[in-house]
Amino acid sequence: MRTLEDSRLTVDDLIAWLMRFDEQITRQAERLTELDSAIGDADHGTNMARGTAAVRSRLSAARPDDAGALLKSCGMALVSTVGGASGSLYGTLFLEMARRVGAASELDRTVFAAAFRSGVAGVVARGRAELGDKTMVDALQPTVDVLDTAAADGVPLADALRSAADAAAAGRDATIPLVARKGRASYLGDRSADHLDPGATSAAILVQALADSLAERGR
């Protein structure tokens, strides 16, 4: 049975999330780059892997004291190592979350949902992309919606994150027929259709990593 504590994320939970994110990005880097070679500049996998590796080494070197410091450290590591739009956008996601949670040492599901919503709002504002533009927003926005609803309905966090991961994957797959309206892929116009968006794919990995790391904690 789950307890109330199951619906909180500790600093260790967040570290486990980001470590798993790195593991999955590293494992799927080649595929991400392959997706990016179809509609972009063929570097999304290598760029993201370099970024998540930097996050891993920062978190391994020093364990941040609170959730805000952890998310900020992660955001700055991504900004300074990923390069390109992904660095600024993933950086913004984490920096906005950090700003929202402040010095909290634990995040309950409502706070986490609100923080994730702030992060995604930051990404939307920075990249000026909307749902349906064939970007990471297509995976992130459904995640926000599921987390918000689940928090309001009192759904345990692990269950909410499983649904969120499914929603992110569905959003990712929905990018296939879309014509890109933002980023490098938008230069291709109609030729960007029939391809999975690499940014939505890495964003779905981010959400899946949190669902998986939390499910593992519950075992």
Place this chain on the structure above:
Amino acid sequence: MIGLVIVSHSPRLAEAAVELALQMVHGSVPPTRIAAGVEGRFGTDAAAVAAAIDEVGGSDGVLVIADLGSAVLSAGLALELTGSSTEVILSGGPFVEGITAALVLAATGAPLAEVAREVSSALDAKAAQLEPLPEAAVAAAPDTSDVPDAPDPRSADEVLINPEGLHARPAAMFVQAVGGYDAVVDVTNLTTGTGPVTAKSLIGLLSLGAKQGHRIRLDGQGPDAATAVGALRRLLVDGFGEATSAPG
């Protein structure tokens, strides 16, 4: 003097663009920093951009000029990361033309908003270069022998004698020369009927399409108008110090 921050995916691209622009700057160079590349690869790093803004940030403000898409994103994020309280404007102007216009005008001590405007319109000169020559205007240009010498020292008419006309280097000399005076000088290409543009705008001057043999009119206003017009007139008469030949 304002500061400039150049954001590029490539350090080599940024360095070359700044080097090219500096050909036009004689005298003091505005504080300029480059934030380009990520760990030796193509890319941009918002933290590096923020650090560059902090380094150049004086009281006169900072103009940021970026190359492609994500460089603009990084510059936007950098505004949130900078510790400097100086005013920062992110320019939407073109990279090479914009850096050139910015360095030339900033070197004269022009304020941030004015440099930002100049950079935003920095593509106009190139566009004007490709427009068909206004033949009608050339044909209708007044017979220069009929134009009486203006007695007012705040105005002057001179024929361009240097072979290349009012190209980038002489135009930059105009901007620099007028920058030192409390005066606004309008420049008109009487031969083509183009202008007037302000002598402070490199881009405006280039858009006049002034070639060797074209007649240029200067109209000054402000306390130093006569001195400023005199200085510009001397540049015209001297052919900007370039090897000259008789206008053909």
